[in-house]
Each structure stands twice: as structure tokens, then as C-alpha cells.
Amino acid sequence: MSGGPTGALRRRDVYPAALVDGRPARNGAISRLRRQADRLLTSAGEREEAALERRIRTQPGVTRANTVALISPKGGVGKTTSTFLVGNLLAGHLQLRVIAVDANPDFGTLARLAPDHRRSEYSLADLFEHSQRFRTAAELNPYVSRLPSGLHVLGAPRDPEQVASLGPDRYGELVAFLSCFYEVVLLDLGTGVAGPLARFAIDRADQVVLVTTPEWVTATVVLEALTHLQHDRTTVALNKSMQHAADVSVIEERFRDEHLHRAVAIPYDEQLATMLDTGTYTLDALARPTRLAIKRLGLGVAEQLA
Numbered sequence: 001m002s003g004g005p006t007g008a009l010r011r012r013d014v015y016p017a018a019l020v021d022g023r024p025a026r027n028g029a030i031s032r033l034r035r036q037a038d039r040l041l042t043s044a045g046e047r048e049e050a051a052l053e054r055r056i057r058t059q060p061g062v063t064r065a066n067t068v069a070l071i072s073p074k075g076g077v078g079k080t081t082s083t084f085l086v087g088n089l090l091a092g093h094l095q096l097r098v099i100a101v102d103a104n105p106d107f108g109t110l111a112r113l114a115p116d117h118r119r120s121e122y123s124l125a126d127l128f129e130h131s132q133r134f135r136t137a138a139e140l141n142p143y144v145s146r147l148p149s150g151l152h153v154l155g156a157p158r159d160p161e162q163v164a165s166l167g168p169d170r171y172g173e174l175v176a177f178l179s180c181f182y183e184v185v186l187l188d189l190g191t192g193v194a195g196p197l198a199r200f201a202i203d204r205a206d207q208v209v210l211v212t213t214p215e216w217v218t219a220t221v222v223l224e225a226l227t228h229l230q231h232d233r234t235t236v237a238l239n240k241s242m243q244h245a246a247d248v249s250v251i252e253e254r255f256r257d258e259h260l261h262r263a264v265a266i267p268y269d270e271q272l273a274t275m276l277d278t279g280t281y282t283l284d285a286l287a288r289p290t291r292l293a294i295k296r297l298g299l300g301v302a303e304q305l306a
């Protein structure tokens with residue numbers, strides 16, 4: 001087991017006040033009534049969401065284990081976030097057996113998105129060490145964080161040197177092993193598309209989610225990196241989109257010119273960021289635009305499962 005000083009900074013030190021669904025708790029009768037009224041409101045958004053839900057829930061199952069690589073030449077754009085969102089959606093809405101693996105070469109954060117009481121202290125290195133002895137899926141349970149949606153998360157070792165000793169071949173073995181127990185293996189890669197691990201993941205994956213932000217600086221870098229990651233099945237996540245800022249449709253257009261027709265814009269959403277940081281992610285509690293975007297992204301991946 002990889003020990004480490006994570007106990008030092010506790011979530012409750014950073015978030016001392018009560019939060020509900022990633023927002024400061026409000027108990028007033030008026031805000032309660034307003035929330036109720038919002039819920040009752042029927043709107044075009046509601047109909048769109050219902051249609052999206054139907055499409056997601058009527059997706060056929062998979063015929064074999066699928067590997068999905070989440071990549072970007074840029075850091076901080078939302079690879080880990082997208083891995084988590086897609087994983088939860090596939091597990092929760094499609095009832096697939098899904099595992100999200102932190103394949104960051106150093107200091108991956110994926111497993112920390114799990115609520116504290118669900119987080120496994122084990123990492124993929126521990127799983128490796130004991131993989132010979134597993135016969136059933138249930139025996140893997142202690143090694144993964146099991147989220148309310150049904151998603152399983154496998155963390156990276158805390159010691160970056162330990163990760164560095166795992167080459168692409170070892171990750172290949174890991175993916176092969178996990179494919180015996182899961183229907184979908186999501187790989188949350190570190191930043192970069194040309195390194196050996198990213199290369200392995202792109203070659204190995206059945207599909208790719210390419211993550212960028214719509215900022216010109218980032219999107220142009222991602223577009224230039226496309227030569228490294230041509231993959232028949234690619235979904236582009238345009239994450240942290242802001243209203244009134246960059247024109248996302250122009251960027252979507254550019255990706256379409258590169259034959260990347262599946263682009264999903266995900267709003268910049270502070271409530272989502274807080275939920276992730278507090279280990280309290282709840283899709284249903286997010287504002288509809290964010291919820292719709294997450295469902296669109298999940299559907300994009302689900303439609304390309306084999």
C-alpha cells in the first residue's frame with residue numbers, strides 16, 4: 001500500500017462551512033420555494049434534456065471491453081474532470097461496468113475526486129502487485145474507489161518515481177487485466193500527446209476524448225497537436241466555455257474542418273468545480289446548461305462504444 005501524508009490537509013479544514021450541492025447551504029423559505037418553482041418550470045431545456053436522456057438510456061450495450069483515452073497537449077484544461085464526468089455518466093446512466101484509471105505520470109488527482117469515505121488508499125501499483133491472485137470482480141473492490149454512480153476509480157501511486165518505473169508495457173498489461181472485469185476502461189492521461197504513455201494510450205484506445213478549452217491560445221495548440229492523435233473515433237471536449245467570451249462555434253467549426261465532428265462545449269461552472277473539490281459531485285444538482293453538456297459528452301462517448 002502506498003502511504004503518504006494526505007491526512008495533513010483535510011477537506012473539512014478547507015471547507016468549514018456547510019455546502020449543499022457545491023453551494024453554500026441556504027435554508028431560507030424563499031430560496032426553498034424558488035428552487036421548487038425552478039424545478040416545476042417546463043421549458044425547452046427540459047424537453048431537450050428528456051430527449052437526451054432517452055438517447056443515452058437506449059444506447060445498446062457493449063460487445064466487448066472498450067478503452068477510452070482522455071488526452072490533451074495542455075494541462076489544466078479538464079482531462080481529469082472529463083474522465084470523471086464521462087465515467088460517472090456511463091456507469092450511472094448506461095449501467096455499464098466502468099473503471100477510470102489515473103494514468104498521470106506524476107501527481108494524478110483523479111482518485112481525490114471521490115468522497116473521502118469512499119476513497120481507496122490503494123493505487124494501481126498495489127493492484128498490479130496482487131493481480132495474480134484475483135479471480136472475481138469483487139476481489140478488486142478494495143483497490144478502487146466506488147462512487148455512488150457505480151463508477152470505479154483506480155488511483156495513481158503517490159510516489160512519482162514508482163509511476164516512472166511503469167512503462168507503457170505495464171499499462172498495457174493493466175488495461176488487458178481490467179478488460180477482463182470491466183466493460184469500459186477510461187484512461188486519464190497526463191498532459192501531452194507525444195510521450196510514450198500517451199502514444200500507447202492513443203494507439204491502444206478504441207476511442208479518444210480530446211480535451212481543450214475554447215481559448216485561442218489553447219485551442220490553437222490543440223489543433224496543431226492533431227497530427228499526433230489522429231483517431232477514427234474522437235470526441236472533442238471544449239471545456240470551461242464562458243458566455244460572452246470566445247466564440248465557441250468558430251472553434252467547433254475548425255475542429256470539424258479537421259474531420260472532428262463531435263465537439264461538446266462544457267460551460268465554466270464554479271458549482272461543478274466546488275463539487276469536484278469537495279468530493280460531492282452530483283449531476284442532478286448542477287445547473288441545466290452544465291448538466292446538458294455533461295450528458296452530451298457522455299452520449300458522444302457512448303455512441304462510439306463498440
Ligand SMILES: Nc1ncnc2c1ncn2[C@@H]1O[C@H](COP(=O)(O)OP(=O)(O)O)[C@@H](O)[C@H]1O
Nearest residue numbers: 075076077078079080081240267268269273276
Ligand atoms: N467546466 C469546468 N468549470 C469549472 N471548473 C472546471 C471545469 N472543468 C475543470 N475545472 C477545474 O479546473 C481544474 C483543472 O481541471 P483538471 O480536470 O484537473 O485538468 P487536467 O486534468 O486537464 O489537468 C480543476 O480544479 C477543475 O475542478
Ligand SMILES: [Mg+2]
Nearest residue numbers: 079080104109
Ligand atoms: Mg489531470
